Amino acid sequence: MINTDIVRIDCDCPECGKEHVDRDYWALNPHKTHLCEHCGSLFPVTERSVSRSFISSEFHQTIKHLFEN
Numbered sequence: 001m002i003n004t005d006i007v008r009i010d011c012d013c014p015e016c017g018k019e020h021v022d023r024d025y026w027a028l029n030p031h032k033t034h035l036c037e038h039c040g041s042l043f044p045v046t047e048r049s050v051s052r053s054f055i056s057s058e059f060h061q062t063i064k065h066l067f068e069n
Ligand SMILES: [Zn+2]
Pocket: 013, 014, 015, 016, 017, 018, 036, 037, 038, 039, 040, 041
């Protein structure tokens, strides 16, 4: 169920320098413009990608329900 074709990167916010973590929905959906959860800035990357994916157990449950129903 986890898409292995996802390009994974470790990117940091160019504005505040903090690490960018892609959570839940964004951990499964590569994107070219990343939103910093610390300072709110949007920054573009060269390739659609996911940075430091993190999926909460709640979101895992939600996905499971979607696929079971
Ligand atoms: Zn930032």
